[in-house]
Amino acid sequence: xFRHSLKISLxxxxxxxxxxxxxxxxxxxxxxxxxxxxxxxxHTAVQxxxxxxxxxxxxxxxxxxxxxxxxxxxxxxxxxxGGQTSVAAPAPAASAATISDLKxxxxxxxxxxxxxxxxxxxxxxxxxxxxxxxxxxxxxDMRAKNPGxxxxxxxxxxxxxxxxxxxxxxxxxxxxxxxALLAQIDKTx
Numbered sequence: 001x002f003r004h005s006l007k008i009s010l011x012x013x014x015x016x017x018x019x020x021x022x023x024x025x026x027x028x029x030x031x032x033x034x035x036x037x038x039x040x041x042x043h044t045a046v047q048x049x050x051x052x053x054x055x056x057x058x059x060x061x062x063x064x065x066x067x068x069x070x071x072x073x074x075x076x077x078x079x080x081x082g083g084q085t086s087v088a089a090p091a092p093a094a095s096a097a098t099i100s101d102l103k104x105x106x107x108x109x110x111x112x113x114x115x116x117x118x119x120x121x122x123x124x125x126x127x128x129x130x131x132x133x134x135x136x137x138x139x140x141d142m143r144a145k146n147p148g149x150x151x152x153x154x155x156x157x158x159x160x161x162x163x164x165x166x167x168x169x170x171x172x173x174x175x176x177x178x179x180a181l182l183a184q185i186d187k188t189x
Contacts, residue, residue: 027062027070029152031055034074036148051077099146099153099188105134106185112164113178121169128164131157149188156181 038051054077061070108131116124135157143150156177163169163177 027058027067028155030071030074031058031062032148032151034058034077037078047080050080053077099149100138100142102185102188105131105138106182108134109160109178109182109185112160113175113182116164116171116174116178119171121164121171121174124164124174125169128161132161153181153184153188156184 034051034055038048038055043051054073058070058073061067061073108127112124112127112131115127135154139150142153160174160177160181163174166173
């Protein structure tokens, strides 16, 4: 039930407006960390039930665009179960591995953002093809090095691609999605 709720919540992220992309990315990362904590061995049935409950409440907060509440539910659950409470940071094992040199992809995203901010959405659409190609080319290597970081970036890239390639692209929506992606690239090692 929890996994189903979590998957629905994560799918909802792609359908929500671009103005909430950053908040949803943060809440999505929180929920992913909670899910990873649930998979860790050694939890009692009570702890697992508490994490499931927190996940459902966090997913409800996500649907209400309330990232702060989502984060708080996850943080409280992790504290109660002895897990890591800094949900903004990756788990210790994941932080030890670097995903890749993201500078070339960051440059593409930055270029695409600048083009979109000028209102040249056709140019942004053309430039973002380079990001998709670079990402696809590096997929296996990056995913193997740090699956959690890869998944977070992959979802933000998908959101940016959808915004920029929309039938009727919106300059602000595209810029918001690209800005959220840039922020996450800057946080990713």
